[in-house]
Amino acid sequence: MEKSIGAPTFVEDQPLANLNSLKPDKKTEDTPFDIGDLRLEEEKNVLGNVNILGQWPIISSTILDESQMTAVRRVMTKKLAVVQGPPGTGKTFVSISALSVMLDNLHPGDPPIIVAAQTNHALDQLLKLIAPVEPNFLRLGGRTSEDNVVIKERTLYEVRSKTPIRGETFRSNYKNAKCALEGSSQEIQMDIHNALRQGDGEAQVLLEWSIITQDQFDSLQDEDWINAQDPELPPGVIALWLGREQLATPPRCPSINLGFGDEEDPEFEALEEAEVETGKKDDDDIDMLSGKWYPFGELYTGVASLGYSDSKLKKLLDSKNNLWDISPMLRGEVYRYLKRQLKAKLLERFQGHLLDYQRNARSVKIARWEADVSLIERSRIKLIGCTTTGLSKYRGLLASLQPRTMLIEEAAETLEGTVLAAMFNSLQQLILVGDHQQLQAHCNVTALDEAPYNLAMSMFERLVNNGIEYIMLNKQRRMISEIRELLDPFYPNLQDHSSVLDRMINRKPIPGMGGRDTYFFHHQWPESCDDFLSRFNVHEADMVAPFFTYLVLNGIEPSKITVLTFYNGQRKLVLQKLRRQPELAPYGPKFNVFTVDSYQGEENDVILLSLVRSNLQHNIGFLENKNRAVVSLSRARRGLYIFGNSVNLLAANTQSFKLWSTITDCLRLQKRLDIDSGLPIICQNHQTETIIHEPVDWEQLAGGCRLKCDGQLPCGHSCVYKCHP
Secondary structure: OOOEOOOOOOOOOOOEEEOOOOOOOOOOOOOOOOHHHOOOOOOOOOOOEEEOOOOOOOHHHOOOOHHHHHHHHHHHHOOEEEEEOOOOOOHHHHHHHHHHHHHHOOOOOOOOEEEEEOOHHHHHHHHHHHOOOOOOEEEOOOOOOOOOHHHHHOEHHHHHHHOOOOOHHHHHHHHHHHHHHHHHHHHHHHHHHHHHOOOOOHHHHHHHOOOOOHHHHHHHOOOOOOOOOOOOOOOOHHHHHHOHHHEEOOOOOOOOOOOOOOOOOHHHHHHHHHHHHHOOOOHHHHHOOOOOOOOOOOOOEEOOOOOOOHHHHHHHHHOOOOHHHOOHHHHHHHHHHHHHHHHHHHHHHHHHHHHHHHHHHHHHHHHHHHHHHHHHHHHOOOEEEEEHHHHHHOHHHHHHOOOOEEEEEOHHHOOHHHHHHOOOOOOOEEEEEEOOOOOOOOOOOHHHHOOOOOOOOOHHHHHHHOOOOOEEOOEEOOOOHHHHHHHOOOOOOOEEOHHHHOOOOOOOOOOOOOOOOEEEEEOOOOOEEOOOOOEEOHHHHHHHHHHHHHHHHOOOOHHHEEEEEOOHHHHHHHHHHHHOOHHHHHHOOOOEEEEHHHOOOOOEEEEEEEOOOOOOOOOOHHHHOHHHHHHHHOOEEEEEEEEEOHHHHHHOOHHHHHHHHHHHHHHHHOOOEOOOOOEEEEOOOOOOEEEEOOHHHHHHOOOOOOOEOOOEOOOOOEOOOEOOO
16 A cells, blocks of 8 residues: 555655656757746646656656756655755756645645745745645735735735634634733823823823822912913923923934935835835734834923932922922923833833733734634645745744645755744654755844854755755756856756757857857956945946947847846946936836845846956955855856956955856856956947947947948938947
């Protein structure tokens, strides 16, 4: 009798798995690896049910290569499966392939599989690929980065809002907890209101809290002392009692932005406007602090007087039944004392109310989770996706579902503590998919990244370094060979799939470059530093932007070009200059310009890499980080063009020399780096070569060479522009 993955208990070696969703599409077998076109769910009869401990299918019968099939097999048969996926090797496809098999073999009543990713974007990309295979999934958290209706409709908030709570107990528990929470919230609001109250009613609050006596309160209401209200004074008898001379404006904290600059990308503004228009809530909105907002400040205070301690002021107040008998010169200091006493008493009660609020908030969360667990079980949800932060945020909910299998995508970028927080007692299988040679985990406190804490090391990397057996995918389907060769020092066993060798259809040469699909443009233009301590290089940006335009004029869509840089200052500068290119005006203000750290997992046909750093001190900052270098060099499919000071890279330090010398040597052997030359381009019309040395050289070109265009316009006149494609 054979068992199947997803049975009630997980055994180290299970004999049966349904691999029927891995059929290759004959039309796309030799095309670039595009998960979105694989139709995993539609093709169910190639591999069928396979004894995974026996003979596995031959590789030619599936779209998987040998290393991918080995990785899928490991995921099927091991309690701990570690899969390393170098750039372009299809590690996400391996995850989807394994998940589709496991989902097919889940039995009724089995707990859902948990899938987590480091970012909302990565999670949404994964769920978008899972949706055709298994539409009955659930996404925790509503910060979806995808404009995908399917994913938005599968958020917990949306599913919950469309499904009424069943069971009187669930409804009663949630209602009672919610009412208790609202009561605690109102008590806290009243404490804050009383502490900050000024003007009408302020004297009454002081009386109610026994800060002043009844006689003192009555004296403030004595009409013999009260004249017509001074229009320049704040309202209320306290302000009148203080008088103009004893009123002071509280000092304000200076406004600072902590180094955060204004975001100049209109995409961010459009996103904010969209959120305001829709007004849609999600689980993240619900869990955020909400309620009545109080500006925690006061309109006025009293003038301070030196030499008066609290004991002296208390003695003074005890001796005065009529507050008007207090010297006008001391009333400011007396008022400050009264407010301190009031806030001390309110603080004591506030702390008690805060404990009640926290307890009631927890009860609301538990009551909601109890109803959510019932909803998930009733809906027979097979897969739940969340960010790695969500593993901690929703730990109570997830733990109550008693999951057995958890897969973490981009696991090498996930902090070890985050994974440990999700090690539920019921967990029987952990699948880690990632690449420790790309971006690493990162702590908010930078000092914790380094020794002796080393929290930047993920569980994925720690397991690999400690000799835990893992599988490395070794056939890449992204880069042309010239780009892949730059990664040989990091991945010596990485091979090219046949699809990237097809330079006629799949990986066409870059037009206007004469076969130079990779090139390192060397310069010595100095860098600068902006107000937020981010680096930028004006001359380099002036070189990159018109080169971007040149490629567009030669037939490459702007959406197929991405500018990468290591610094946000340079990102904003390049974006500004692209928007000022007149030839790009028809394409609008949106261009692909990103920092390297935000681009892991992404790719594009052409990558323009701006290194920025160029200085006499030979400092290169982020550029000496091997993991960032790997990411930056591995995003391009057809063309990679690097702009920077190659001498600065090699002279910085031993670590930098070791890293970048292998890359520059490879480019030099390919004749794609010449520090004594500029950037060579080839005119498609005349096949003439033009060398670009300075940004000003682009001004003489219109996408071709410096010859005059000999074409004729529809009106019969000759074209007045220089040669253009």
